[in-house]
Amino acid sequence: MENNAIQVNSEIGRLQSVLLHRPGQEVENITPQTMERMLFDDVPYQKIAAAEHDYFAQTLRKHGVETVYVEQLLEDIFQDEQVLDAFLTDYLREHYYTGSAAHDLMTYFHTLAPADLVATIYAGVRRNQVSFKRPSLHDVAGSDAANPFILDPLPNAYFTRDPQAMMGTGLTINRMSFAARQPESLISQYIIQYHPRFAGKVDLWQGRTGDARLEGGDELVLSDHVLAIGVSQRTSTRSIEKLARELFTNPHSHFDRVVAVEIPHNHAMMHLDTVFTMVNYDQFTVYPGIMNEAGELNINILEPGAHGELRLLHRTDLAATLKEVLDLSEIDVMETGNGDPVVAAREQWNDGSNNLAIAPGEVITYDRNHVSVELMRQHGLQVYEIHSSELSRGRGGARCMSQPIRRAPLAN
Numbered sequence: 001m002e003n004n005a006i007q008v009n010s011e012i013g014r015l016q017s018v019l020l021h022r023p024g025q026e027v028e029n030i031t032p033q034t035m036e037r038m039l040f041d042d043v044p045y046q047k048i049a050a051a052e053h054d055y056f057a058q059t060l061r062k063h064g065v066e067t068v069y070v071e072q073l074l075e076d077i078f079q080d081e082q083v084l085d086a087f088l089t090d091y092l093r094e095h096y097y098t099g100s101a102a103h104d105l106m107t108y109f110h111t112l113a114p115a116d117l118v119a120t121i122y123a124g125v126r127r128n129q130v131s132f133k134r135p136s137l138h139d140v141a142g143s144d145a146a147n148p149f150i151l152d153p154l155p156n157a158y159f160t161r162d163p164q165a166m167m168g169t170g171l172t173i174n175r176m177s178f179a180a181r182q183p184e185s186l187i188s189q190y191i192i193q194y195h196p197r198f199a200g201k202v203d204l205w206q207g208r209t210g211d212a213r214l215e216g217g218d219e220l221v222l223s224d225h226v227l228a229i230g231v232s233q234r235t236s237t238r239s240i241e242k243l244a245r246e247l248f249t250n251p252h253s254h255f256d257r258v259v260a261v262e263i264p265h266n267h268a269m270m271h272l273d274t275v276f277t278m279v280n281y282d283q284f285t286v287y288p289g290i291m292n293e294a295g296e297l298n299i300n301i302l303e304p305g306a307h308g309e310l311r312l313l314h315r316t317d318l319a320a321t322l323k324e325v326l327d328l329s330e331i332d333v334m335e336t337g338n339g340d341p342v343v344a345a346r347e348q349w350n351d352g353s354n355n356l357a358i359a360p361g362e363v364i365t366y367d368r369n370h371v372s373v374e375l376m377r378q379h380g381l382q383v384y385e386i387h388s389s390e391l392s393r394g395r396g397g398a399r400c401m402s403q404p405i406r407r408a409p410l411a412n
């Protein structure tokens with residue numbers, strides 16, 4: 001049977017289906033003390049965040065995109081008691097709960113109705129929600145004992161782009177860099193393995209076990225042959241090489257080039273898509289702060305070598321490299337903030353470089369980055385603005401909040 005549940009062969013082909021997660025209680029289960037560890041820069045107001053997210057989802061649906069909610073898929077697969085128990089066992093084991101403590105937590109989860117159970121996995125579990133027959137040492141001493149949560153919330157779950165990345169007919173299920181996000185890709189793994197929408201109908205290019213860190217915000221599908229992957233705070237060079245080897249040899253993959261783009265390793269630019277997005281056949285947005293004074297950065301093109309090895313071609317000019325790998329004679333690179341360094345830094349911080357193309361030349365982006373919005377309009381793009389007061393506090397924009405499952409093929 002053909003694997004056809006996923007069809008993503010570009011960043012820009014008309015978007016048909018997308019994975020989303022509506023921010024729930026989890027975004028209010030962070031405090032000034034935990035927000036740094038939770039990868040947030042502020043404490044969001046859930047009611048407004050959810051309303052803003054609903055507006056984003058409506059904008060997608062209005063343009064014919066099917067919106068699929070991860071939390072719904074999770075609830076669906078939990079109908080099967082064995083799948084539920086297997087998930088909970090893995091989830092608890094990854095939080096170092098085994099034996100009697102895991103048993104008590106399992107018992108607690110089983111008292112919840114399916115929708116509440118899913119909401120609780122996202123929201124986290126507080127110490128006073130469960131009574132342990134025998135406490136574990138980490139519940140009574142040390143830093144874990146001081147945490148009001150025995151299972152942490154997943155406030156980053158609305159950034160559905162990161163725990164997995166869909167490309168071609170398959171996906172990578174990612175080993176996340178920080179503990180705060182690791183359970184998110186366990187959820188992806190279970191959905192892909194057990195949901196009838198995906199089970200047995202996708203190619204798995206790379207799984208989440210092993211030590212190769214990779215996150216979807218770094219994985220861009222420039223064409224049906226070329227990926228760009230960020231060498232970033234979250235994605236290691238080893239995992240890029242591992243993925244390239246798989247894609248170059250797996251008969252189901254048609255990717256034969258990976259462009260590894262090194263970006264600064266810091267929280268404001270944690271992924272390549274926070275500084276660079278493709279929005280049309282020949283149009284891109286880029287944050288100029290990723291380049292040195294000479295306008296250069298460290299780029300390596302990976303190609304299959306003659307004897308199964310990887311060949312590296314070093315480059316320093318982003319625009320020239322894009323022309324080379326996409327076979328374009330001219331391209332239009334729009335700079336976040338339109339040349340003003342103060343605006344550029346401010347708008348990059350609020351994801352002005354993180355645009356989601358829903359068709360060639362049609363993008364969804366945050367309204368607050370008004371200089372970049374105006375610039376894109378001047379360059380002929382159709383821009384759909386979405387509200388962004390609360391959603392932006394998590395440092396991710398429209399691309400981060402969406403995982404394309406299907407895009408229409410591009411007319412060549």
Ligand SMILES: NC(=[NH2+])NCCC[C@H](N)C(=O)O
Binds near residue numbers: 040162218273397
């Ligand atoms: N694709 C993206 N750029 N995602 C943004 C993720 C932001 C999230 N707070 C994190 O630090 O992980």
